[in-house]
Amino acid sequence: MLTLLLAADSISGWQLFVQQCLNGLTYGALIALIALGYTMVYGIIGLINFAHGDLFMLGTFLTLTLINAFGLDTAASAWTVAISVAALLIVVALFCAVLNFSVDRLIYKPLRNAPKLAPLVSAIGVSFIFQNVGLLWKGPADLSVPKLISQRNLLGDSAITFTPSDAVLLVVVAAIMSGLTVLVKFTRLGKSMRAVSQDPVAAQLMGIHVERVIGSTFLIGGGLAGFAAVIYSMYIGTIGFQIGYINGLYAFTAAVLGGIGNIPGAVLGGIVIGMVRSLGSAYVEERWTAAIIFGILIVILIFRPSGLLGERMREKV
Amino acid sequence: MNPSQKPPTRFLKRWDVLVLAVFVFYPFACSLTRTVFPSWAGPTFGNALGDQLSTLFIFSILALGLNVAVGYTGLLQLGIAAFFGIGVYITGILRVPSYPFQLPFTAALVLSALGAALCGLVLGAPTLRLRGDYLALVTLGFGEVVKVTLRNLEEITAGTKGLNPIPPPHLPPWLAVPIGWLGIENSWETDYRLFYFLTLGILVIVIALLANLENSRLGRSWVAIREDELAATCMGINAPRAKLASFAASAGLAGLAGCLYATKLTTTADPNTYDFNRSIIILCCVILGGLGSLRGVLLGVLLLLGFDNIVSPQINSTLQSWLQHLGGGVQSSAVAERLLSFSNWRLMIFGLALVAIMRFRPEGLWPSARLQHELHWDEPRPPLPNSNSA
Numbered sequence: 001m002l003t004l005l006l007a008a009d010s011i012s013g014w015q016l017f018v019q020q021c022l023n024g025l026t027y028g029a030l031i032a033l034i035a036l037g038y039t040m041v042y043g044i045i046g047l048i049n050f051a052h053g054d055l056f057m058l059g060t061f062l063t064l065t066l067i068n069a070f071g072l073d074t075a076a077s078a079w080t081v082a083i084s085v086a087a088l089l090i091v092v093a094l095f096c097a098v099l100n101f102s103v104d105r106l107i108y109k110p111l112r113n114a115p116k117l118a119p120l121v122s123a124i125g126v127s128f129i130f131q132n133v134g135l136l137w138k139g140p141a142d143l144s145v146p147k148l149i150s151q152r153n154l155l156g157d158s159a160i161t162f163t164p165s166d167a168v169l170l171v172v173v174a175a176i177m178s179g180l181t182v183l184v185k186f187t188r189l190g191k192s193m194r195a196v197s198q199d200p201v202a203a204q205l206m207g208i209h210v211e212r213v214i215g216s217t218f219l220i221g222g223g224l225a226g227f228a229a230v231i232y233s234m235y236i237g238t239i240g241f242q243i244g245y246i247n248g249l250y251a252f253t254a255a256v257l258g259g260i261g262n263i264p265g266a267v268l269g270g271i272v273i274g275m276v277r278s279l280g281s282a283y284v285e286e287r288w289t290a291a292i293i294f295g296i297l298i299v300i301l302i303f304r305p306s307g308l309l310g311e312r313m314r315e316k317v
Numbered sequence: 318m319n320p321s322q323k324p325p326t327r328f329l330k331r332w333d334v335l336v337l338a339v340f341v342f343y344p345f346a347c348s349l350t351r352t353v354f355p356s357w358a359g360p361t362f363g364n365a366l367g368d369q370l371s372t373l374f375i376f377s378i379l380a381l382g383l384n385v386a387v388g389y390t391g392l393l394q395l396g397i398a399a400f401f402g403i404g405v406y407i408t409g410i411l412r413v414p415s416y417p418f419q420l421p422f423t424a425a426l427v428l429s430a431l432g433a434a435l436c437g438l439v440l441g442a443p444t445l446r447l448r449g450d451y452l453a454l455v456t457l458g459f460g461e462v463v464k465v466t467l468r469n470l471e472e473i474t475a476g477t478k479g480l481n482p483i484p485p486p487h488l489p490p491w492l493a494v495p496i497g498w499l500g501i502e503n504s505w506e507t508d509y510r511l512f513y514f515l516t517l518g519i520l521v522i523v524i525a526l527l528a529n530l531e532n533s534r535l536g537r538s539w540v541a542i543r544e545d546e547l548a549a550t551c552m553g554i555n556a557p558r559a560k561l562a563s564f565a566a567s568a569g570l571a572g573l574a575g576c577l578y579a580t581k582l583t584t585t586a587d588p589n590t591y592d593f594n595r596s597i598i599i600l601c602c603v604i605l606g607g608l609g610s611l612r613g614v615l616l617g618v619l620l621l622l623g624f625d626n627i628v629s630p631q632i633n634s635t636l637q638s639w640l641q642h643l644g645g646g647v648q649s650s651a652v653a654e655r656l657l658s659f660s661n662w663r664l665m666i667f668g669l670a671l672v673a674i675m676r677f678r679p680e681g682l683w684p685s686a687r688l689q690h691e692l693h694w695d696e697p698r699p700p701l702p703n704s705n706s707a
Contacts, residue, residue, distance in 0.1 A: 048450055107672055111679070116449075117393075118679040121604050124597055125671030132665035136655055249461070249593070256454045291465035294458035301455055302443045 028274020053248015059229025100222025259310020382570025404575020433572020
């Protein structure tokens with residue numbers, strides 16, 4: 001992100017703008033992918049799963065470990081890269097999905113009827129545990145992941161850069177989002193999910209196996225975190241045991257900005273954050289972007305308390 | 318609860334007096350031990366622990382402040398560290414020699430609390446309409462904005478270097494003589510006891526105020542709002558005003574703690590000290606001890622921060638010297654070195670403790686009687702301490 005920004009100094013005004021919008025779109029898509037995991041879990045059991053960002057971090061660590069184990073590097077041929085990226089996506093997504101599911105079974109499930117703060121604090125606890133696992137696994141220093149996907153400019157020698165890695169990211173994220181929308185809108189599981197999020201007790205009375213639906217939500221959410229982890233490692237290239245915190249925070253912000261529990265909202269929120277971040281670093285200053293993002297969040301929530309696409313909830317008496 | 322009953326005026330129980338006495342006499346006990354057994358207890362015996370205890374007193378004030386918002390009123394506040402930081406920086410700006418103000422300590426203390434409370438009002442006023450999780454996010458976002466602002470406004474806050482030196486408070490002359498009788502040196506740099514008693518005294522005043530507030534009209538309306546805002550409004554409670562008061566009181570106490578913290582460190586430190594992590598740790602203290610319960614919150618701070626600041630470094634150094642003793646063979650690889658350092662397990666211990674406590678005691682270790690009542694309504698239970706229905 002930063003290198004692109006520095007390269008952008010030499011190009012003219014509108015090119016800089018287009019370039020930054022592109023960067024914002026790709027980064028936003030990444031954030032949206034993490035935000036989807038937040039929003040699905042929130043939608044179904046009303047839990048802000050603070051451990052989600054750290055799950056994503058563990059996914060990036062697994063990605064790096066696998067890349068090192070198989071000795072992949074930037075010199076690999078296009079076919080090797082394509083196959084190994086596909087394999088990584090599947091393996092890491094499975095890992096994160098199973099981990100997320102187990103955490104739900106072991107830790108959140110016994111607290112379903114506890115006061116609302118109990119699962120939240122447990123999620124903070126799980127986030128600490130994951131961070132510690134990451135610290136013990138790879139140590140405190142930042143690590144770099146080899147950029148397997150080619151970084152050459154698809155637009156020839158134009159001043160605007162668009163690399164195959166951008167393209168892969170956008171394609172994968174678009175595919176995942178459409179898949180998820182189809183899943184939630186048209187499948188039996190999706191229908192049950194929506195029913196459970198409306199009213200778990202009534203859903204159970206209608207013959208829906210509520211725990212199974214919640215479990216599938218955690219599996220899917222974890223899988224999304226895994227996808228995001230692989231793509232992030234390839235695209236950003238720098239990982240560390242604390243990346244879960246800041247990316248999780250942005251993802252959560254994206255989810256709330258769009259209206260938490262709302263899938264298109266999470267995507268919209270992610271893209272807004274990506275855009276603000278990249279335009280902010282180009283036109284204001286990199287170091288202020290976090291403040292701008294959260295400032296916008298506060299302002300939006302003041303005027304639309306349930307997010308951009310969220311429905312206004314009627315108070316239950 | 319019978320509303321016509323007079324609120325209990327006696328909030329000090331026998332055990333509370335005992336605990337307070339232990340803390341008051343601790344420094345004297347140390348110096349006594351030093352005089353009686355000079356060979357066994359060296360000249361610094363007990364000083365380091367006493368010094369760390371005053372930090373715990375400061376964080377107790379911060380946690381009690383957070384408890385006003387989260388515990389009493391049920392407003393999930395994830396940005397308490399921001400108000401703490403605001404208190405720190407107000408003190409810094411008012412006291413540091415590079416600024417023209419150089420107000421006395423007491424003025425800085427009052428202005429830090431008021432300034433932070435004002436910031437609480439500014440944040441609270443537009444966000445009162447938000448429901449629980451959205452409010453949590455806004456406060457979290459506010460915390461990040463404050464941190465970034467403090468770090469980037471280098472002309473005012475000196476960025477990551479922090480404002481320093483913050484001079485120690487000036488002891489009023491009428492106090493110097495009695496303090497000499499107690500054998501305390503009149504120097505904040507060499508004798509930790511001055512600051513120890515200052516923070517302990519302020520903490521006790523804060524506890525006394527809050528214990529009275531709990532049973533006041535305002536305190537009761539906070540609890541009513543926590544239980545059911547709609548019902549509370551129907552009973553004639555002005556919910557927005559009560560929530561704002563809660564926000565401001567919470568932020569004000571955080572600012573007060575911030576002023577003491579800055580004075581203790583003699584610098585405002587790096588703005589990154591006042592980030593989300595600190596808010597979360599303080600929130601964990603409050604929840605671990607027992608939401609809405611003064612004794613619980615103090616216990617939570619003592620256990621969690623006491624472990625983190627006092628016990629954990631001790632274990633770490635003991636473990637390291639032990640490993641050195643065993644020989645360098647075990648520390649051959651980088652991974653083994655990571656696994657053998659106790660400080661690398663700190664977050665794991667924190668996390669496991671939080672998960673375990675939420676699993677087995679979701680109301681905290683020492684809950685307020687009223688909250689415990691609610692959470693275990695289906696179990697046989699003793700009557701509330703101040704109800705006459707039994």
